[in-house]
Amino acid sequence: QVQLVQSGGGLVQAGGSLRLSCTASGSFVRFSGMDWYRQAPGKQRELVATSGGGTMYADSVKGRFTISTDGAKNTVYLQMSSLKPEDTAVYYCNAWYPDRNYWGQGTQVTISS
16 A cells, blocks of 8 residues: 655745655555646646656746655655746645556645735
8 A cells, every 4th residue: 555645835925935745655666756746726637747767847837846756755846936826726746657656635735926
């Protein structure tokens, strides 16, 4: 059983910064990758950043968000800077292998203008 527990998030003003964390626990071997997704109200869940096979970012967050991992802590981070109101969403971490994946519980991020 694998559990992903997220922390961080909250309410900040536009231009501010936040860091999200996601720590895996349970019985598992090293993940193929750990990613961050987000889902805004009325929209589909979208991939924000991925750490599998090198880091990649959605165009909307390039240059503002940074994904990093700490293998020793089984943790993935998402450092978010220069936040915009359109970044408002529930953010989810995802840890995956080629044949399965696991989701965190979700964290609300709200950016006020």
